[in-house]
Amino acid sequence: MARIRARNIVILAVALGALSACGSIGKIGKPATERPAQYQNPNVPSVVETDSSNTIWSLFNNKSTESTVAVNKYLWSASLEVLSFLPVTSVDPFTGVIVTGFGTPPGGGRSYRATVLIDDPALDARSLHVALQSRGGAVSRATTRAVEDAILSRARELRISDNKL
DSSP: OHHHHHHHHHHHHHHHHHHHHHHTGGGSSSOOOOOOGGGTOTTSGGGSOOOTTSSGGGGGOOOOSSSOOOOOHHHHHHHHHHTTTSOEEEEETTTTEEEEOOBOOTTOSSOEEEEEEEOOSSSSGGGEEEEEEETTEEOOHHHHHHHHHHHHHHHHHHHHHHHTO
16 A cells, blocks of 8 residues: 555656646747737727728739740741640640640650740740750750741741731
């Protein structure tokens, strides 16, 4: 009986020690600060924070230029036309990215895949970035340059035909 009582006292002492240690955890670090007055009672209309520029509808505004890139429509259309033999995997006109899967060009024996980035609204070679890859690895720079030239030529043709209307 005395043994049980001693064991219970030891368990109680350990539990009280652990419980007292938990009370000092809140004192570690920075002390809590009081909430500003506008957050004390959110049911009072005079202190509710209202910011008309940050609403759910602001997600649908196109005022932010950080998430979109202006894409040249002639380069975009020409890229899709020149690379029409490749299956399109993903297209994002808001960021100007076209990703294709592997495909074989007409009259060719090697399969390619392409990633096109159009990052400027100007009809300019600096606006167009093409990355080609074959199943064997990287493609020569001359092949990539030939595809870029074909896209740029087609884009200029589209622009000229658009001005004739």
